[in-house]
Amino acid sequence: MTLFRAAIAVAIATPCLPAMANGIMVEVNGARAHGHWGGELGAGYSLTLGGFSLRPIVGAFVYKGDNDRYYQDSFSNGQTRCRDGQTGQFANDSECNNVAVKAYAKIEATYSIPLMAEVGGGARFSGDKVRPYGTVAVPLAPTIKLKGNAGPKYYALGLKAGF
Known part of the structure; x- marks a missing residue:
């Protein structure tokens, strides 16, 4: 019975999907947050x-x-290897990947001035x-x-695309 109800819900919602997709947006920003420069x-x-x-937005x-x-050590033959800076030992290449990721959520309230700009405020x-x-x-x-x-303590500049 539950599968039947789910199928009915999907059948009812499917015609609405194009209208719902109209508000989807993505953003790509260069940002300064948490005391670091990075990308959102x-x-x-x-x-x-x-x-x-x-x-x-999430x-x-x-x-x-x-x-x-850890750092990448380059040799005279053109090869590079990851090395532990404290012990001098070779390490897995994944140790030299010094990338950190932090999740965020934002809420924005804006007003669009036609053909000019969109202005408002938000919280991150x-x-x-x-x-x-x-x-x-x-x-x-x-x-x-x-x-x-x-x-x-938060700055960002980038592109926003809507679908």
Whole structure:
């Protein structure tokens, strides 16, 4: 019986999917957060009424980690190997990957000024910190905008694309 109900729900919702997909957006930003420079990769959904939008976003902040113990050692024959800086021993190549990732969630409230800009504010949640910020986006193409965010200890500049 549960499978039957799920099939009915899918059949009812399927015609609505193109309308629901209209609010999906992605963002790619260069950002300064958590005291580090890095990149934000996020996805969200715009709930729009008139010129006002409410946009929940989730994503990942990718930045250089704090582990400088390992490094790539280059040899005269052109090969490179990962080496432990404290012991001098060779290490797995994965140890030299010093990339850190931190999840984030944002909520933005904006107003669109037709053919000019989208302005508003938001809050960025990451770890146990909440950072408020202002946001401005200007259109580059029908579905692509150049977007900037600025707030206490948080700055970002990048592209937002809607579908």
